[in-house]
Amino acid sequence: MTCTGKENGLLVYQGSNFFKQRLLLSTLSGKPIIIRDIRLLDDDTPGLREYETNLLELLDQMTNGTRITIGQDGTSVTYRPGLLHGGEFQHECCIERGIGYYLDVLLALGPFCKLPLDVTLTGVTNSAESPSVDHIKASAFATLKRFLLDDEGLQLVVRKRGLMPAGGGEVTFTCPVKKTLKAIQCTKQTMVKRIRGMAYCCKVSPAMVNRAVESAKGVMLNFLPDVYINTDQQKGKRSGNSPGFGVNLVAETTDGTKFSAEITSKTMESGGNPTVPEDLGRDVAMKLLDEVYRGGCVDSTFQWLVALYMALGQKDVSKFLIGPLSQYTIYFLQHLREFFGITFKLENAAGEIEKDDDDDEMAGSNKVMLTCVGIGYSNFSKRVL
Structure with missing residues (x-):
């Protein structure tokens, strides 16, 4: 699952698990990767799926200078990320995964592009295989807005709805560019x-x-x-x-x-x-x-997005209360350490809450307090007037 070493300056991974995480963090960190043995042993049809090659196409569209090499049998990918560019473009999403599979990548990369994103995505708007456009607009937008000093220009408009299996939906996503993300303290669960x-x-x-x-x-x-x-x-x-x-x-x-x-x-x-x-x-x-x-201060689906924004934020302490860690978030934290060298302090949140605080703040399942010092990731492509 985790990095197996380095080879000619590339981080080496094996298998198809967490394919999107690795490409996303490679793009942000600028570190090239090679992924081998993609469904080599445990599948009748080894190699990349259509939705994975479609994701590579999307990343190529929103960057300049990215080089992608796919092995002859499709079981390996070498990804050398270019510079995040953004701008206006259209992308036809693979039906198998739905628009949400690609939209959360745009949400993670959008603030760090050279030009504000103005993207039209077509495909399945509401799918069980990925967060729907409505889910992202509600929960993920609320998360990003906590880290932005100004959220003007952040918008998601559903032009057409498209359901499985034939799709036909269309959405427009716009995202402003930011120089930095702020460090935040979000340590109390409210009613x-x-x-x-x-x-x-x-x-x-x-x-x-x-x-x-x-x-x-x-x-x-x-x-x-x-x-x-x-x-x-x-x-x-x-x-x-x-x-x-x-x-x-x-x-x-x-x-x-x-x-x-x-x-x-x-x-x-x-x-x-x-x-x-x-x-x-x-x-x-x-x-x-x-x-x-x-509970916590974020939807369980977007715990990983909080971890990403905390890691890339200003060089100050960020704290965030979340519910039980999902498996996806656990592996995302491991990948953050491998690409950015950042580690998080994870504590049982019960120990962080004062005894005289309202019991409602810790109602529900056990909570986790995420703490880290941001790396001060800066968008050097953003023009300064």
């Missing part, structure tokens, strides 16, 4: 004050999504009176190429933390038994309650 949501349907009866909304509200109103779920009923070309529906719920706390959960329906076309709207509504509500129980 959930309201629930908001977006229920969407494409090429199916609006009654389906209305039934899902009523079911979800029936669960959430047992815990909080302020629950409101919008409906987005797309028609014609704006409804993509496949039928379906889904619900994205967001729990917002008094300090602006946003926990999000989403479930998209299954249809005969996408495989499996068709989804019952009432079941979907109940399941997504329970999924959101699980996120709230995990």
Whole structure:
């Protein structure tokens, strides 16, 4: 899983796991990598998948001077990152992973580009294989805004919705460039004050999504009176190429933390038994309650993004309270050490909270306090007037 050594100045990795993490951190650090034995032993069809080559194409689009060499059998990749450029471009995302797989890469790299990002992405907007565009807009945007001195220009607009398996969605993402990210102290968990949501349907009866909304509200109103779920009923070309529906719920706390959960329906076309709207509504509500129980100051899906921003922030101490570490975050912390030489202090947050503090601050599952000193990563490409 971790780096196996160096070869001709390249960090050497094996296997396909955490492919995106390695490319992302290679691009930011400027350190070239080689990844070998990609699905060499444990798959009938070894080598890169379409969504991985598609990711390489995206990184090539937003950088200048990047050199990518793919082995003849597709089981190895040599990646020599160029300079982050950004700007305006379009990218057709692989259907298999959805737009969210690529969007969180843009979110991580966007502030450090030479030119502000203005990207149009096409494909699947709401997929079980990656965070949806609604999930990213709610939770990841809330996280990035904590680290930006000014979030003017940060925007995500859904032009068309596209569900599995045929996609047809389109979103526009814009992100401003920043010289540096600020160090922050976010050490207290606050109470959930309201629930908001977006229920969407494409090429199916609006009654389906209305039934899902009523079911979800029936669960959430047992815990909080302020629950409101919008409906987005797309028609014609704006409804993509496949039928379906889904619900994205967001729990917002008094300090602006946003926990999000989403479930998209299954249809005969996408495989499996068709989804019952009432079941979907109940399941997504329970999924959101699980996120709230995990707690902290960030959605569990974007713990890694917090770690990245803390590591690249100003040369000052940053502290951030999160819920139980996900496996993805654990490996991301290991990769941060390998690419940037930065280590985090991880503590049981119970020891950080004063005994006379409100017990509600530590309600739910065990929390982790992340602490590090930022490396002072600076965007030298940003023009200074």
